[in-house]
Amino acid sequence: MIKRSVFLRYFILASSTTAIAAACDRSTEPEADLASAPAVSETPKVFFPLEETWQVVTATGYYPFVQQPQPDKFEGFDVDLLSAVGKVAGVGLNWRRQAFDSLIPTVQAGRAEVAIGAIAITAARAEKVSFSQPYFISGLAIATAADRQGLTSLKALEDRVIAVQLGTAGADAVIDISGSQIKTYSSTLSALEAVAQGSADAALVDWPIVLAAIEAGQISGIQLASRRLTETPFGIVVGNQSETKLAAINQALQQIKASGRYAELYQKWFGIKPQT
Structure with missing residues (x-):
C-alpha cells in the first residue's frame, strides 16, 4: 500500500485520439511530480481462490486501456489484465462505467471495491486510496x-x-x-x-x-523516434482499508507476469514486448 508519506515524481499524461479521442477529459488531471518509484508496503500472503465478487468501476476513452464497443462489453489492456487478476485470485468482476474523475471518490466512499483505467499513481491520490504495484509505465x-x-x-x-x-x-x-x-x-x-x-x-x-x-x-x-522520456506509473485502485484485496491483486500481478500472460497482453494491445 502506498502511504501518504511517499512522494512520487513523474509526469502524468492525458492524451486522446479520435477513436482514441475520448481521452480529452483527462487533460485537466493534476500532474504527478514524482521523483522515485512508488513504494509498496508489506502485505499478507493471500490464499486463492477468494471466491468473491468485486464491483469494478472504470472510465472509457483512453485507448487501448479501456473502451466500450457495446453497452455490455468492455475491452482493452486494463480490462484483460484485471480479468486475468480475477481469474488467478478466484474472484468475479462486475464492471461499471463512470466518469474518470469519479473513479477514486467511488472507491473511497466504498461504492466499489476496485477502480482501473490508466489511473496514474500520485501522492495526492495515495492519500485517499491505495494503489497496487505499478502495472504499466506510460510517459x-x-x-x-x-x-x-x-x-x-x-x-x-x-x-x-x-x-x-x-x-x-x-x-x-x-x-x-x-x-x-x-x-x-x-x-x-x-x-x-x-x-x-x-x-x-x-x-x-x-x-x-x-x-x-x-x-x-x-x-x-x-x-x-525516441525512448520514453518521462515516466508515469499506472496502478489498480482499492480502498485504504482493503489490505486483503490489495495483497491479492499484487500477488496475482506477480503470477501473471511470471507466467508470461502479462507479456502476451502487452504484445496484443501495443504490438511490442513489455517496456522496462
Whole structure:
C-alpha cells in the first residue's frame, strides 16, 4: 500500500485520439511530480481462490486501456489484465462505467471495491486510496515521420516545428524547448497526422497512444523516434482499508507476469514486448 508519506515524481499524461479521442477529459488531471518509484508496503500472503465478487468501476476513452464497443462489453489492456487478476485470485468482476474523475471518490466512499483505467499513481491520490504495484509505465516520447532520422531527444527538437495535443504534458514540456514552433491540436491523432503530412517535424505525445494507433492501423507513416522520456506509473485502485484485496491483486500481478500472460497482453494491445 502506498502511504501518504511517499512522494512520487513523474509526469502524468492525458492524451486522446479520435477513436482514441475520448481521452480529452483527462487533460485537466493534476500532474504527478514524482521523483522515485512508488513504494509498496508489506502485505499478507493471500490464499486463492477468494471466491468473491468485486464491483469494478472504470472510465472509457483512453485507448487501448479501456473502451466500450457495446453497452455490455468492455475491452482493452486494463480490462484483460484485471480479468486475468480475477481469474488467478478466484474472484468475479462486475464492471461499471463512470466518469474518470469519479473513479477514486467511488472507491473511497466504498461504492466499489476496485477502480482501473490508466489511473496514474500520485501522492495526492495515495492519500485517499491505495494503489497496487505499478502495472504499466506510460510517459512522453517523440514521434516523427517513418523516414525521419535524428530527432531522438528534446535537445534535438530545438528550432523545430512540434505538434502537441492541447492541455497535455507534451504541451507543457514543449514550452521549454528552445526555439521551437508549437502547433496545437485537439487530439493526439491530429498531432500525429500533422507529422505524417509534413506540417510538423515531430510530435511530443504519450508513447502508448502512438503504438496503439499504429497497431490499430489508425495512423501510417509514423514512428516512435525516441525512448520514453518521462515516466508515469499506472496502478489498480482499492480502498485504504482493503489490505486483503490489495495483497491479492499484487500477488496475482506477480503470477501473471511470471507466467508470461502479462507479456502476451502487452504484445496484443501495443504490438511490442513489455517496456522496462
